[in-house]
Amino acid sequence: MFSGIFAQYYAVACANLMTFIYGIAVGWPSASLPLLKSSETPLQEYGPLTLFEASWVSSVLCIGGAIGTLFYAWIASRYGRKFGIMSSFVPMIISWLLIEYGTTFSSLFCSRFLTGFAGGAPFQIVPLIVSEVSSVEIRGSLGSLLILLHNGGAIVGIALSSYTNFYFLPWIPIVLCFVFLLGYSFVPETPKYLMSCGKDASKSLKFFQGTDFDPKIEEKSEESYKMRLSDICEPATRKALIIGTILMNSVVFTGAFTLANYYETIFKEAGSSLSPSASSLVVCSIQFAGTCSASLTVERLGRKSLVLISAFSAAFLLAVMGFHSFLKTALLVDVTSVAWLPLVCLSLLVFVAANGATSIPFVIIGEIFAQNVRGPLVSWCVIVNWLMSFVAVLIFPYMMEYLKMYGALWVFSVIGASLMTIIAVIMPETKGIPIEVIVERLRGTKEIT
Secondary structure (H helix, E strand, C coil), X not given: CCCCHHHHHHXXXXXXXXXXXXXXHHHCHHHHHHHHHCCCCCCCCCCCCCHHHHHHHHHHHHHHHHHHHHHHHHHHHHHCHHHHHHHCHHHHHHHHHHHHHCCXXXXXXXXXXXXXXXXXXXXXXXXXXXXXXXXXXXXXXHXXXXXXXXXXXXXXXXXXXXXXXXXXXXXXXXXXXXXXXXXXXXXXXXHHHHHHCCCCCHHHXXXXXXXXXXXXXXXXXXXXXXXXXXXXXXXXXXXXXXXXXXXXHHHHHCCCCHHHHHHHHHHHHCCCCCCHHHHHHHHHXXXXXXXXXXXXXXXXXXXXXXXXXXXXXXXXXXXXXXXXXXXHHHCCCCCHHHCCHHHHHHXXXXXXXXXXXXXXXXXXXXXXXXXXXXXXXXXXXXXXXXXXXXXXXXXXXXHHHHHHHHHHHHHHHHHHHHHHHHHHHHCXXXXXXXXXXXXXXXXXXXXXX
16 A cells, blocks of 8 residues: 555554544533533533533543553553554544433543543554654654644534534544544554564564665664563663653643633633633644644754753743732732733743643653563653643642632742753753664763763
C-alpha cells in the first residue's frame, strides 16, 4: 500500500483519531452540562443534575484516565501496541452509547468514566508508537500530533454540544470510532515490539522504514525488553524518570487546564457579552493555534527551548493576572481602565502554554526512556499528569477561598517557574538525536548539549 515516512504519518494519525474522539468528549460538557442542570434537561425522567452530580460528571474523567493508563500499559506490553490502541474502541463506543440511551446520572457517570478509561490508551500508547516507528527527523512532529488532535477534538466537541441536538452528537464520535478501527487495521505492529517478542519484523520494518531502513539504528544494547526492578536504579532511567515526572507536573502548573472552569468569569469581567460556550470555543481555538505552532516549530527550535520559553511565559502571565486580582480585591484599586488585562493574559497564557509547555512534554517522555523501561515509565508519567490534573481542579476552589484568586495564581506561577528551572538544568535537548544516544547522554557517558 505505502511505506516509509508517509506510512509513519498514516499510522500515528490513525492512532490519534482515538485522541481526537477523546477530545470531543473533553469538549462535550461545555454546553451539555449547563443543559443537563437546567429544567430543560434531556433526562426528563431523572430530572436536572445537581451541582455535586455535575462536578462528578466532569471530574471522573481523570480517574478513568488514570486507571485506563495502567490497564493499557499492561495491554500494550502483553499483547502489543496495535491491539492496545485498537481495543480502546470498545469502552469509547460504550461511553457514547450511554450518553445516547442513558436516562440517569449513573449512566452519565459510567459514560464519563469509560471515556477517560479509553482516553488512557492514546496517551499511553501513542508516545510508544512514535518512539518505535518514527524517523529521527520527524519524531517531534509526529509526537506533537497527540495534543494537536486532542485540542482539535475539544473544539469540535464544544461546537457540537453548543449547536447540535443532545442526542445527535454521540453518533458523530461513534462513526469516527469505526473509521478509526478500519483505518488502523492496515497498520502492522511496531517492529521493535515484534523483535522484543522474538517475532519476524521484516514486514513491519518495510512498512515503516521502506527501503531506507538501516538495522544499525536499532538499539542493539538493549537485550531484554522486560523491565527489571533494578533498571529503575540505573542512572539514565532515574534521571529520565525525574525529568518526566517534573514535566508532567509542569503541564498542570501552567494553569491552562485548571483555569478552564473560570473562562466565563474572566470574559464577563472584561466586558465580553459572549456566551459561556462561545467563550470556551474562543479559548480552545487559541489553544489549538498554539498547538499548531508547536507542531510546526518543534523540529526547528527544539523540545527544550520550546518548553522553557512556553512555561516561563505562562508563569509570568499567571503572576500578572494575580497582580491584577490583588490590586482589585486586596487593595481595592479601581482597575476599570485595565479590565481587559486578565482576558488578554488568559488568551496569551492558553496560546503560549499550548505552544510548548502542555504539548511537547508528551513528545519528550517517548524519547528519554530506554526501550526496556519505556512502556511502564511512560505510563507512570501519564498517570502523574492525570492525578495532578484531578488534584489541581479539586483544590483550586479551596485555594481561591483561603488564598484568594491572586494567591492561587501566584502559587501556580512560582511552582511552574521552579519546575522549569530544574528542567533547564538537568534535561538535555532531544531534537534530531537517536533515542539510544539520548539515553547515553542521560547516563553521562556522552556530553550533554
